[in-house]
Amino acid sequence: MTDAHLKETRVDGETVYDGHFLKVQKDRVKLPDGSHSEREFIRHPGAVVILPVLDDGRILIERQYRYPNDRVFYEFPAGKIDPGEDHLECAKRELKEETGYTATEWKFVCTIHNAIAYSDEHLEIFLARGLIEGEAALDEGEFLETQVVTVDELLAWVREGQISDVKTVIGSFWLDKLRRGEWSLD
Amino acid sequence: MTDAHLKETRVDGETVYDGHFLKVQKDRVKLPDGSHSEREFIRHPGAVVILPVLDDGRILIERQYRYPNDRVFYEFPAGKIDPGEDHLECAKRELKEETGYTATEWKFVCTIHNAIAYSDEHLEIFLARGLIEGEAALDEGEFLETQVVTVDELLAWVREGQISDVKTVIGSFWLDKLRRGEWSLD
Numbered sequence: 001m002t003d004a005h006l007k008e009t010r011v012d013g014e015t016v017y018d019g020h021f022l023k024v025q026k027d028r029v030k031l032p033d034g035s036h037s038e039r040e041f042i043r044h045p046g047a048v049v050i051l052p053v054l055d056d057g058r059i060l061i062e063r064q065y066r067y068p069n070d071r072v073f074y075e076f077p078a079g080k081i082d083p084g085e086d087h088l089e090c091a092k093r094e095l096k097e098e099t100g101y102t103a104t105e106w107k108f109v110c111t112i113h114n115a116i117a118y119s120d121e122h123l124e125i126f127l128a129r130g131l132i133e134g135e136a137a138l139d140e141g142e143f144l145e146t147q148v149v150t151v152d153e154l155l156a157w158v159r160e161g162q163i164s165d166v167k168t169v170i171g172s173f174w175l176d177k178l179r180r181g182e183w184s185l186d
Numbered sequence: 187m188t189d190a191h192l193k194e195t196r197v198d199g200e201t202v203y204d205g206h207f208l209k210v211q212k213d214r215v216k217l218p219d220g221s222h223s224e225r226e227f228i229r230h231p232g233a234v235v236i237l238p239v240l241d242d243g244r245i246l247i248e249r250q251y252r253y254p255n256d257r258v259f260y261e262f263p264a265g266k267i268d269p270g271e272d273h274l275e276c277a278k279r280e281l282k283e284e285t286g287y288t289a290t291e292w293k294f295v296c297t298i299h300n301a302i303a304y305s306d307e308h309l310e311i312f313l314a315r316g317l318i319e320g321e322a323a324l325d326e327g328e329f330l331e332t333q334v335v336t337v338d339e340l341l342a343w344v345r346e347g348q349i350s351d352v353k354t355v356i357g358s359f360w361l362d363k364l365r366r367g368e369w370s371l372d
Contacts (some may be wrong), residue, residue: 003258006251006329017203017210022226022304024203024210029253037327040208041254042228042304065192067215068227068306069299072189110344113255114300114352115307118208118228120254122350141223143192158296159369164308166300166352173359183345 005032008039016040044121048091049078049167051109051175052101052128059151059175060099060131061168064144073165074147074157078123091126097137099146104130107185109174114166123167125174127185151175191218194225202226230307234277235264235353237295237361238287238314245340245361246285246317247354250330259351260333260343264309277312283323285332290316293371295360300352309353311360313371337361 013027023043031037052060062075079094081087088106095101109125138144154172157163163172177183199213209229217223238246248261265280267273274292281287295311324330340358343349349358363369 003249003251006249006258006331008251008253016205019202019210019212019226020224022210022228024205024208026205027253031327032251032329035327038206039253040205042208063189063192065189065194065218066302067194067213067225068304069302069308072192073299073302075302110347111350112352112355113259113350115305116252116255116259116261116351118254119301121301122255141217141221143218145192159363161296164297164299165302166298166356169298169356170352170359173356177345 042119044119046081046122047078048087048094049076049123049125050091050095050128051076051171052131054131058148060146061149062144062146074163074168075165076168076171078167087124095128100134100136101131102134103128112170125171151179228305230305232267232308233264234273234280235262235309235311236277236281236314237262237357238317240317244334244336247333247335248330260349261351261354262357264353273310281314286320286322287317288320289314298356311357337365
């Protein structure tokens with residue numbers, strides 16, 4: 001189906017804020033009815049998310065303080081993709097850096113878009129199995145702790161609201177579908 | 187449990203970009219080890235998301251072009267909370283504006299946080315039943331179309347990646363849990 005009645009077309013634009021972490025782009029666009037408007041959005045390199053499954057079926061999860069909401073969140077390991085970096089290589093690097101674990105089996109799960117109104121960020125989710133413990137090597141200024149939980153616990157925390165970070169909510173639902181055998185990977 | 191070993195404390199900060207839509211805050215913070223760093227993030231008023239269930243069990247969904255990713259997304263109706271606006275009132279307003287529908291039964295589903303690394307945005311998800319058709323009244327510069335789908339279709343599209351918007355992925359998983367009777371509201 002053609003989406004000309006929905007599509008917006010770029011006229012021109014510029015980077016209006018170029019910070020250490022955030023880059024804001026502001027474009028003038030032509031709307032489907034021919035009128036003009038502006039679109040401001042964050043340019044993001046994308047990120048990876050890892051669902052680390054231990055041999056006993058339990059799941060490795062992190063607790064990390066997140067400044068914008070002034071609280072600690074339960075989160076799956078995740079991190080930004082370096083320029084030109086392969087997604088799977090990034091996932092392996094981030095799992096090792098944040099938790100110390102390496103994995104012998106990796107599967108792609110899905111891509112999600114977390115802030116489509118104002119960011120081009122995409123998150124690439126991978127499942128990691130055959131986990132082998134090792135030494136973490138956190139980035140400077142990065143503080144987090146890891147914890148081991150069951151899929152039942154994850155699902156209960158999603159239902160009750162203790163897990164509200166979207167990548168972690170979605171990863172938990174996927175783990176539920178996979179353990180039931182309703183969905184499979186590859 | 188105390189989270190002093192994870193928590194960051196604000197030293198000072200300022201609004202570094204104050205656009206039409208996006209506001210970027212940059213704060214100097216003290217890290218758990220006493221060192222200092224900077225945190226840049228988007229200040230967002232929060233948003234509501236509506237899961238509109240028709241009397242025959244099918245679901246009302248939207249297709250909307252999103253400029254940052256230059257593509258059309260399947261999405262549940264959603265919109266930003268006005269200053270001081272009650273979340274449920276906002277959900278009723280957005281459902282009516284975007285789709286024309288009103289609903290006789292509303293239930294709170296959950297709160298999600300979609301970009302915890304760089305935004306304080308929270309999304310409040312509501313289920314709407316007892317839907318009554320009416321006239322939509324889109325905001326100026328807003329273009330979208332609605333479509334009616336089954337929960338089976340939603341779940342298949344999540345699994346296959348046609349649905350990747352996080353609020354829509356999470357809403358679809360919740361609809362699956364509710365129709366199975368595994369989870370309930372209230």
